[in-house]
Amino acid sequence: MTTVVIVDDHSIFRSGLRASLDSSVEVLGEAADVDSAIDAVTELKPEVVLLDVHLPGGQGGGGAEVIRRSLPHLSGTTFLALSVSDSAEDVVGVIRAGARGYITKGSSADDVNTAIATVAGGDAVFSPRLAGFVLDAFGAAAGEQAATDDELDRLSAREREVMRLIARGYSYKEVATELFISIKTVETHVSAVLRKLQLSSRHELTAWALERRLL
Known part of the structure; x- marks a missing residue:
């Protein structure tokens, strides 16, 4: 069983995502903004945080801010960004902050469940359409x-x-x-x-x- 916290400012999306998770995933809690996300993640200490990139609250840093402010208080928690955005700024920002993966909200339920298992197992994961970009963005000349x-x-x-x-x-x-x-x-x-x-x-x-x- 993999424990998760869902962080997204749209309640309908949180509900839909929760319903799409398979029986091997247990949702410990949800949050809708930066500050409540930090509180939930540091208190519940899930194995994986499903994190939207753009979130209200905090100091305006969105998902990346949640990661930066939460990590010092965590051990064994992995962040998986789940966003409609596939922009360079967003992907690079959350990966540099410490996220282990980045998939788009257009991903299927199977893709999301597989991604959760992948990052929980210690590997990085990216949506296929982002893979080439990520290699370019983080690749070395x-x-x-x-x-x-x-x-x-x-x-x-x-x-x-x-x-x-x-x-x-x-x-x-x-x-x-x-x-x-x-x-x-x-x-x-x-x-x-x-x-x-x-x-x-x-x-x-x-x-x-x-x-x-x-x-």
């Missing part, structure tokens, strides 16, 4: 790839393994199990990775890895 290679060269082979798993949403315990090392060793590697890449959180690490197509 030749010079950027060289810079990425230089950054990766700072990491040991083991740190790279840990980096990719953490960026995909694995917990420290899951990384330890996957790599047959202790949780303490995972913590040490993560600290080293963040320090060497000059990042401050695992969510920044995910955005960093997405931009460089490392996931």
Whole structure:
């Protein structure tokens, strides 16, 4: 069972979305604006937040603001943007904020349920029509790839393994199990990775890895 919170300012859409979710998904709550979304997400701590990009309230930052303000209080919650918009500004904004996926509201019920399972499992997901754009928006040009290679060269082979798993949403315990090392060793590697890449959180690490197509 995957727990979710639905965030959208249209009650009819929230109701329709709730009715479209299959039996493997449990809706813990709903919210219609930035502030109530932050309250609901941080209190209920769902596995996945289905998040509209354009929301009233807060400081005008919409879905991206919800992600930025909620993440420091969460562990194990993944954000999936679900929006009518497929503009570059919207997609880039929420992905940089920390969303693991972005699908359009034209997606079928099956697509939405599959996307929830995908991001809950630690992978990124995008609507087919957005996939090419996302690769273009976050892809690296030749010079950027060289810079990425230089950054990766700072990491040991083991740190790279840990980096990719953490960026995909694995917990420290899951990384330890996957790599047959202790949780303490995972913590040490993560600290080293963040320090060497000059990042401050695992969510920044995910955005960093997405931009460089490392996931």
